[in-house]
Amino acid sequence: MLPLLKFSPVLLPKPWGGDMLWRLLQKGTAGDDRMGESWELSDRPEAPTPVAEGQLSGQTLTEVLAGNALELLGDLRGTSTSPVLFPLLYKFIGAREKLSVQVHPGDGSPLGEAKTECWYVVDAFPDAALIVGVRPEGRSREETLALLTSPACETVLQRLPARKGDTFFIPAGTVHAITEGLLLYEVQQNSDTTFRLYDWGRVDAHGTPRALHVAEGAAVADTRARAGYHIPPLTVTHGSHVETWLVACPYFALVKWSVFHGPARLETHGRFRVVTVLAGSVTMRPVAGDVMHLGVGNTAMIPACHSVVAVEASTNAELLLSFVPESADEVREPLRVAGHAPAAIDALFGPGGGTA
Secondary structure, eight states: OOOOOOOOOEEEEEEEEEEEHHHHHHOOTTTTTEEEEEEEEETTTSOOOOOOSSSSOOHHHHHHHHHHHHHHHHHGOOOOOOOOSSSSSEEEHHHHHHHHOOEOOOOTTTTSOOOEEEEEEEEEOOOOEEEEEEOOOOOOHHHHHHTTTTTTGTTTTTEEEOOTTTTEEEEEHHHHHHSEEEEEEEEEEEEOOEEEEOOOTTTOOTOOOOOOOOHHHHHBBSSSSOOOOBBBOOEEOSSSEEEEEEEEEESEEEEEEEEEEEEEEEEEEOOOOOEEEEOOOEEESSSSSOOOEEEOOOEEEEEEEEOOOEEEETTTOOEEEEESSSHHHHHHHHHHHHTTOHHHHHTTGGGGGGOO
């Protein structure tokens, strides 16, 4: 049986990066003020994450998956004879400056890999905001696209306040930008396809701007004015802890566990679970295999072959737990039983309530 898997992140400098990853999560090196992303769990060929400890130490997620797809993914493995890919990519993002105005393609696009994502705000400067979607101004699609690629882009873009603990859902096709002063936890489809529409006039040390992808971005951009990107959380109180549902969609669901009163029981239902610790400390005890200890900023995977894991956490612990839902009912039913209204549950799925 595969053990629980703790991973070492891959750190990536970015022109908009800063020192938040080091200051708040001790990722990277003190004094490095251009670190932008910490890839926590990645099956990408450009930056696969290695196992940090145990019998598989040093093997990348890609290597572990190649020989253990059924144990790792369960029924998500499918029946394909081609190499199995891990479906999600996990990151911390620390932004000192604005990222580009950008957009990602959706499923079936000939222009690149689909990317729907969500952001959990780990920390935020006062008055921090995120740019998500366009404003309802009554412009034509052509007029909106022309403004999105110009210095006047913010006249059409929707700017939403971002506070610590907020969650935002970014469906593929949504024009968006992370702005300055934010540390985010990102869960996304396994994709690195990004089309930049505007980059705020940014240039490198030689005065060269980064490449833009205006035609591709225009082809996949959703220019409808939509609401529901900021997700209101829904809480379920258990005897051992409080579970807060943050966002859900067909590709992933994200919940937060906190306010621990004793050991909690984590069931996988035959699919992997990913755990990232934001505060306190956590010990995970599988029925079979070695115990795993996690501290702040650590990310680990519970392979699908472990049906139950006991979670022991400090009273101040906060952990993010994510998985690929088997169906929408896997999310909706426990919330309905807990007494949440159908409209509130719909809002957890973002714009369209999971129907669009």
